[in-house]
Amino acid sequence: MNEMTSIPTSPKDWETDQEVRWCPGCGDYAILKAVQRTMPELGVRPENTVFVSGIGCSSRFPYYMETYGFHTIHGRAPAVATGVKLANPELDVWIITGDGDALSIGGNHTMHLLRRNLDCQVLLFNNEIYGLTKGQYSPTSRVGTRSPSTPFGSVDRPASPCSFALGSGARFVARGIDTHKNLPAVLKAAHAHKGASFVEIYQNCIVYNDGVFDPFTEKKAAPESQIWVEHGEPVLFAGGAKGLAMDGEALRLRIVDVVDGDWKGAGVIVHDQTNHGLAQMLIDFAPGEGGPVVLGVIYNHPRPTFERAVVEQNAAAAAGKARDLQKLISKGQTWQVEKQPHTM
Amino acid sequence: MTGNEEGNDKYRGDLGMATAVHELTPKEANAHPPAEAIVVRFAGDSGDGMQLTGGQFTLSTALAGNDLATFPDFPAEIRAPQGTLFGVSAFQINFGSTAIETAGDAPDVLIAMNPAALKSNVGALKPGGLIIADEGEFGVRNLAKAGYEASPLEDGSLARWQVLSFNISQLTLDAVKPFGLGNKEALRCKNMWTLGLALWMFDRDREPLIQWLKEKFAKAPTLAEANIAALNAGHAFGETAEISGPLKQHHIAAAPAEPGLYRTITGAESISLGLVAGAQLAGVKMFFGGYPITPASAILHHLSRLKEYEVTTFQAEDEIAAIAAAIGASYAGQLGVTSSSGPGIALKGEAMGLAVMTELPLVIVNSQRGGPSTGLPTKTEQSDLYQAVYGRNGDAPLPVIAARSPADAFDCAIEAVRIATQFMTPVILLTDGYIANAAEPWKVPDMSGYAPFPVQYLESVPEGGFKPYGRDEKLARPWVKPGTPGLIHRIGGIEKAVDTGHIDYAPANHQAMTDLRRAKVDGVADHIPEQEVTLGEAKGRLVLVGWGSTFGPIHQAVRRQRAKGRDVHHVHIRHIWPLPRNLGDLLKGYDKIIVPEMNTGQLKTVLRDQYLVDARPLNKVSGQPFRIAEIEAAIEEALA
Numbered sequence: 002m003n004e005m006t007s008i009p010t011s012p013k014d015w016e017t018d019q020e021v022r023w024c025p026g027c028g029d030y031a032i033l034k035a036v037q038r039t040m041p042e043l044g045v046r047p048e049n050t051v052f053v054s055g056i057g058c059s060s061r062f063p064y065y066m067e068t069y070g071f072h073t074i075h076g077r078a079p080a081v082a083t084g085v086k087l088a089n090p091e092l093d094v095w096i097i098t099g100d101g102d103a104l105s106i107g108g109n110h111t112m113h114l115l116r117r118n119l120d121c122q123v124l125l126f127n128n129e130i131y132g133l134t135k136g137q138y139s140p141t142s143r144v145g146t147r148s149p150s151t152p153f154g155s156v157d158r159p160a161s162p163c164s165f166a167l168g169s170g171a172r173f174v175a176r177g178i179d180t181h182k183n184l185p186a187v188l189k190a191a192h193a194h195k196g197a198s199f200v201e202i203y204q205n206c207i208v209y210n211d212g213v214f215d216p217f218t219e220k221k222a223a224p225e226s227q228i229w230v231e232h233g234e235p236v237l238f239a240g241g242a243k244g245l246a247m248d249g250e251a252l253r254l255r256i257v258d259v260v261d262g263d264w265k266g267a268g269v270i271v272h273d274q275t276n277h278g279l280a281q282m283l284i285d286f287a288p289g290e291g292g293p294v295v296l297g298v299i300y301n302h303p304r305p306t307f308e309r310a311v312v313e314q315n316a317a318a319a320a321g322k323a324r325d326l327q328k329l330i331s332k333g334q335t336w337q338v339e340k341q342p343h344t345m
Numbered sequence: 346m347t348g349n350e351e352g353n354d355k356y357r358g359d360l361g362m363a364t365a366v367h368e369l370t371p372k373e374a375n376a377h378p379p380a381e382a383i384v385v386r387f388a389g390d391s392g393d394g395m396q397l398t399g400g401q402f403t404l405s406t407a408l409a410g411n412d413l414a415t416f417p418d419f420p421a422e423i424r425a426p427q428g429t430l431f432g433v434s435a436f437q438i439n440f441g442s443t444a445i446e447t448a449g450d451a452p453d454v455l456i457a458m459n460p461a462a463l464k465s466n467v468g469a470l471k472p473g474g475l476i477i478a479d480e481g482e483f484g485v486r487n488l489a490k491a492g493y494e495a496s497p498l499e500d501g502s503l504a505r506w507q508v509l510s511f512n513i514s515q516l517t518l519d520a521v522k523p524f525g526l527g528n529k530e531a532l533r534c535k536n537m538w539t540l541g542l543a544l545w546m547f548d549r550d551r552e553p554l555i556q557w558l559k560e561k562f563a564k565a566p567t568l569a570e571a572n573i574a575a576l577n578a579g580h581a582f583g584e585t586a587e588i589s590g591p592l593k594q595h596h597i598a599a600a601p602a603e604p605g606l607y608r609t610i611t612g613a614e615s616i617s618l619g620l621v622a623g624a625q626l627a628g629v630k631m632f633f634g635g636y637p638i639t640p641a642s643a644i645l646h647h648l649s650r651l652k653e654y655e656v657t658t659f660q661a662e663d664e665i666a667a668i669a670a671a672i673g674a675s676y677a678g679q680l681g682v683t684s685s686s687g688p689g690i691a692l693k694g695e696a697m698g699l700a701v702m703t704e705l706p707l708v709i710v711n712s713q714r715g716g717p718s719t720g721l722p723t724k725t726e727q728s729d730l731y732q733a734v735y736g737r738n739g740d741a742p743l744p745v746i747a748a749r750s751p752a753d754a755f756d757c758a759i760e761a762v763r764i765a766t767q768f769m770t771p772v773i774l775l776t777d778g779y780i781a782n783a784a785e786p787w788k789v790p791d792m793s794g795y796a797p798f799p800v801q802y803l804e805s806v807p808e809g810g811f812k813p814y815g816r817d818e819k820l821a822r823p824w825v826k827p828g829t830p831g832l833i834h835r836i837g838g839i840e841k842a843v844d845t846g847h848i849d850y851a852p853a854n855h856q857a858m859t860d861l862r863r864a865k866v867d868g869v870a871d872h873i874p875e876q877e878v879t880l881g882e883a884k885g886r887l888v889l890v891g892w893g894s895t896f897g898p899i900h901q902a903v904r905r906q907r908a909k910g911r912d913v914h915h916v917h918i919r920h921i922w923p924l925p926r927n928l929g930d931l932l933k934g935y936d937k938i939i940v941p942e943m944n945t946g947q948l949k950t951v952l953r954d955q956y957l958v959d960a961r962p963l964n965k966v967s968g969q970p971f972r973i974a975e976i977e978a979a980i981e982e983a984l985a
Contacts, residue, residue: 017835019848046830048828048829048830048833049827049828051827063837064835064847064848069833070836071673071703071837072835072836072837072838072839073669073672073837074669074696074698074699077665077666077669077696080662080665080669081669081672081676082673083666083669083670084632084659084669084670084671084672084673084674084675084681085673085676085677086677087632087657087659087670087673088632088657088674088677088678088679089677089678089827089828091828092677092827109662109663109666110662110665110669113661113666311657311659314652315652315657316652318652318653319652319653322652322653323653324653324654324655326622326792327791329621330618330622330789330790330792331608331789333609334404334407334408334553334609335606335607335608335789336407336408336410336606337604338410338599338607338788
């Protein structure tokens with residue numbers, strides 16, 4: 002890190018002069034604010050930061066961040082970001098994507114980015130709908146979603162973004178909610194993790210899918226329907242009155258009541274963010290439509306990053322070899338022609 | 346007998362041209378020193394090691410100082426069922442003491458390792474040519490697999506040719522017996538026995554090959570010894586066998602060549618080296634994103650070994666990721682390069698548009714193959730010219746360069762890097778399967794003769810303020826590396842405002858930006874050489890306009906026809922888009938224009954469109970390069 006990183010910034014420093022063009026009331030505004038609020042706390046500089054996006058409502062994001070930014074093509078942001086990071090590993094790379102962009106047209110790239118473990122943050126704005134193209138159902142839409150392309154309701158089962166990420170080999174998987182106060186903390190943890198950090202953010206589309214997450218995002222419902230996990234802490238919710246315990250027989254998580262704060266006695270588990278099996282269970286935990294839903298940093302288990310491995314291998318392969326273009330092109334079996342040419 | 350043969354009949358009158366025994370007309374004799382050239386085709390099962398045999402024979406031919414051209418022709422299947430017609434792999438080499446520009450029309454010698462190889466190749470053999478066959482492989486089963494009812498070696502059906510058959514399999518087994526190999530391993534030495542015989546026939550030094558075998562099998566000295574024994578046995582067989590007649594030794598004198606250091610090079614090698622050289626001349630690091638595809642993979646393989654030249658190679662998850670990552674690297678300040686073949690290039694189309702829109706340097710190498718769709722993965726074609734020039738959605742012009750030979754590809758790759766970095770634009774470099782795989786002697790250039798074209802990144806706010814889409818005199822926008830303080834900006838695929846690069850959908854702005862993008866690419870024409878007449882004069886009755894790997898056959902055909910006194914000329918275009926400034930006027934100096942292409946008339950269409958000239962097509966899409974005779978016939982017809 003160079004010394005510029007120590008110059009403090011304020012959220013204002015991360016705002017551009019561009020007019021934000023999302024629909025009024027869109028969850029994207031809240032996420033933008035959360036990111037702009039988080040950046041000053043990361044000790045990074047705007048000029049060393051690159052936001053890369055694909056196509057969709059969320060992908061307009063880079064235009065509103067006072068950083069370097071690349072609004073690429075549909076689904077390909079992970080691939081472009083890979084080139085950016087390999088070319089300059091010192092850059093802090095953020096990928097902004099949506100459910101259609103990351104899991105439908107760009108599913109392949111998302112998988113390989115996570116598998117390779119490129120050091121970057123992937124913020125997937127999941128609104129369970131195609132907003133920019135006016136409301137078709139998406140790969141995360143629930144069965145029965147009525148949309149212009151599925152007037153009688155969608156029939157295919159949705160993908161689970163976090164499960165996809167974990168299955169692809171992601172070493173950091175987290176969930177947040179657009180308007181929730183915890184989002185900056187999740188973003189900070191994602192940034193602190195060296196490697197591909199995957200963050201699914203439930204984002205309300207006010208025009209085409211309004212209220213789809215209300216059962217667990219509404220203030221009234223929140224205590225009973227949101228389980229915020231934290232490494233080393235018991236998995237509690239409902240103000241500590243409930244928790245998740247392991248049903249050893251059925252090999253699954255179940256909700257238990259906690260009496261007088263005795264979570265141990267109730268068998269409530271302690272969250273271990275390095276436990277892959279537990280992460281899978283927490284991600285899959287969905288007892289009903291209204292939740293509860295597990296949120297926060299679900300899995301965080303770093304391993305060496307792709308760009309470092311590439312840089313190190315390149316350096317090792319090049320070590321001790323001189324760069325001599327003339328010699329390079331003269332390689333192989335050669336022969337010398339001495340005489341003057343005939344006239345042809 | 347076969348369709349192939351009928352094809353030969355058509356051009357029978359010209360067949361001698363590529364061969365050693367051709368009798369020169371007095372005029373030709375005056376025009377050139379006496380020609381001596383021979384075409385040899387090695388054909389066998391795809392497991393017989395024919396490409397390796399051909400490659401090593403090529404190397405000894407080059408070391409003997411002959412000029413040469415080769416044509417590897419192999420099946421798409423990695424291990425096609427043994428003995429079948431579709432599993433035949435062939436390697437043709439044309440070499441001689443004069444300038445050789447094609448792999449030759451009709452072979453003088455066919456070495457056939459089994460009945461299938463004989464059947465699928467004998468039709469091309471020159472009448473009176475020599476067949477060397479391994480009779481050990483002409484058993485009932487192999488004959489049946491090739492569709493022969495009786496052995497052609499015995500039933501007189503090969504009477505038009507000279508046939509020499511001996512049991513190469515058994516002779517090889519005998520030769521390697523002392524080394525105790527298993528039968529299968531021992532038979533694998535057959536290709537070395539055959540190569541030994543070929544080296545004797547053409548008076549070649551075995552020593553470099555022996556050295557090569559020792560290195561190749563350094564970890565298995567027994568295999569090295571066995572292969573060397575097989576090689577020596579084949580050579581000794583030629584020397585001592587008392588076979589009168591056809592098997593005789595030829596000595597082809599070294600071809601006259603400009604003094605200098607030479608090596609053989611394939612197109613894939615020379616493109617890789619040219620890209621490295623280009624990046625070094627530009628002073629940029631190179632990022633190569635690739636995805637395996639025939640016949641382009643070899644470039645990825647070559648570059649992945651050149652880390653010390655600041656090359657990062659990235660095998661992406663697909664073609665789109667390969668180009669997208671290259672674009673990302675270009676954005677971050679390296680030279681992004683990607684390469685593929687037709688189907689993969691089609692997948693990259695949208696991303697190329699992004700590079701056009703964001704005005705980032707990028708080199709896209711297309712090793713063309715037969716299409717459409719999967720088409721003919723291992724066969725050559727030039728049918729992606731439209732895709733290169735006109736592909737992509739929207740008005741998305743980009744420069745297109747075409748290499749004409751393996752050696753020429755080196756300079757073309759440098760040229761592609763120069764244009765990409767100087768004009769901040771993606772550039773397509775067209776080669777094809779023939780150029781990628783074929784080898785030819787290459788006079789190693791003196792790198793000090795290449796002028797550097799260093800890249801200038803913008804590193805601070807210029808006078809008058811920073812405009813991400815401001816332009817220099819070439820209309821190129823500044824290249825700013827993320828990480829540069831004070832120059833933060835955003836780019837993307839949405840239409841940009843002139844100068845600022847902000848999102849702008851205004852009608853007048855899109856008109857202006859479309860015009861600017863076009864003018865920038867058109868302006869490349871001011872920074873490339875004017876079109877020269879490749880052979881002949883700037884005026885005349887007939888000109889043949891070619892591009893890419895048809896160079897050899899067109900050039901030879903024109904040369905021969907000119908030697909006969911015909912008013913025919915050759916113009917070969919390297920810069921397909923934009924075309925050289927003078928090309929239109931040049932073409933108007935000829936009465937007739939023929940455009941030979943391995944497609945159904947793509948450059949022809951571009952020329953008609955650009956210059957309203959009556960360009961006539963001469964097309965071939967059989968997956969095989971043009972034969973000289975085919976082009977000569979077209980010249981004769983046009984001038985009749």
